[in-house]
Amino acid sequence: MSALIEFQDVCKVYEMGDSVVRAADHISMQIQKGEFVAIVGQSGSGKSTCMNIIGCLDVPTDGKYLLDGRDVGSLDKDQLAEIRNKMLGFIFQQYNLLAKLTLLENVEVPMMYAGVPRGERRERAKVALEMVGLGSKINHRPAQLSGGQQQRVSIARALVGEPAVILADEPTGALDSHTGRDVLTLLQQLHAAGNTVVLITHDNSIAVQAQRIIRLEDGRVIYDGDSHAPEAVVSSGLSGMGGGQ
């Protein structure tokens, strides 16, 4: 069986004026279904580029990205949108909820674009919100919630469409350590329930919560393996002074 996520020599090159930035430099990796992987790196290491490519928000300039065996690089914008909608669930650092909508409506958004009928949508959104412990606040607006609660709404939104991959970009970055831990626990529960979770972070103490760590530096993979191995939390060279907060 092929990997759920497979990078084959993926390169992403940005031209900024005269200089050329290699945000991803021949990255190859595989993530199997059901894994909990943390992609770790300092800012500028290429982890955001990786996350954009995995999330089908961007396509590689070179190399291949196969999502569930499908070459994403050859798809047009609408097809990418459809893949984001059906196969990916995003959790962002800034929660990215729509302020004017209620929690229920926020969770309904991905299903609305998927064309799920209103009644079913409402039901599923309710179930998802109950699952993250916000069943009593479905008609609140995001602004009425704490940061941790908002992040849980965004998790509900991410998993309501039953995506193949849950992609969390610094999900605890805006939270205090206590609520951050709650969110991580939630992600671990999702993983335990059989979901594939990809966590992107610069924070080693967060990254070690995952099963496996892929460490990036200057657009290259410098470590790929068990999160509990001592090398997993050590950076090479000078730029790698990454540590817990």
Add this chain to the structure above:
Amino acid sequence: MKLTEAFQLAVKNIKGNRMRTFLTMLGIIIGIAAVIVIVGLGNGMEKYMRDQFADMGTNTVSVNIMGRGSSRSVSETQMYALVAENPEYFDQISPTVSFSGTVKIGTESPSSTSVTGVSEAYFDMKSYTISSGRGLQYVDVAKRRNVCVVGNYLNSTYYGGNAVGQTIRLSGRSFLIVGVMTQEADDEMEEGGTDDCVFLPYSTAARMSYTGTITSYTLTVVDETQAAASVTIVEDYLYDIFSDDDAYRVISMAEMLDAMNAMINVMIGILAGIAAISLVVGGIGIMNIMLVSVTERTREIGIRKALGAKERYIMQQFVIEAATTSALGGVLGITVGYGLSSIATVVVTALMQENLTVSPSIGAVLGAFGISTFIGIVFGYLPAKKAARLNPIDALHYD
């Protein structure tokens, strides 16, 4: 995503920005209201003109003979012959001689009274009726009698309602009043109005005039729709006599009404066109606000795109929002337009002392609604395109 959902989303956003939406719509509201009032005014004017002409008789053709030098002229016999020869076109004819001398009733001199010399057929042609006494008769014309028929204004103002048998002095000559006409005015009779008139035999009037010739005729046509053909017949006849088309003028009331209506329509068209400019300005206002809105909602667009919104859904959302704003403006504009039309009716009626109803047509209303929606779509397109094209990565990180 269904259109109804996109529409609900648009309504939600519009509700969330009431003040801004209202100000955005203002241009459309003013434009639509102005167009509706102007078109309504045009309709009212057209109806007013039609009524006025109907009073004068749209079935009449008037002929004016200017003559060519003093050598040639056309006699009343010739004109009567013309009518007799074309019974399929013409019904009746009466020479009309306007009298410009003084009018004296006892010691008073009414100055606005119109005095006209006509034939015995004239009353029938104009559908005037006699309320007391008798009308003019052939014998009055043939014998050039000094008799006349007066309008009800003179009758009631100067004769206390008993004018028949009394006299009136025209240019110093005494005329016996043989009949009084039925009141023509719908309400109050006025000095100088339709009822302030004297009709005497045209032969008498011609003899009293300076030249002694008859220069005007009124003809009635059998069929109003044949007015143009009737005019041509008279013109051809007169051209044969004068060989100069400047020597006479033939005007059909029906044609004149058409010409007036055409003129009013052109005028209304121009005015409505000017008013419509504000629709364009309103449309630009909508575009402007939609562009601001796209910038403000960049992050929202990014989130929606990340969650799987295709470009066309984003596009749809913004176009529908613009169109809804604009259409809502249209509906308000129509309401305001109707309100202003009622006010205009009252004001115009009071100022002109005439009955003029400003009545917007259903066509104008539907057109206005359609145009305002169309403007929303056209001017919403560019901002929507901008929104749809946003790169989701950039949009997500926009602050």
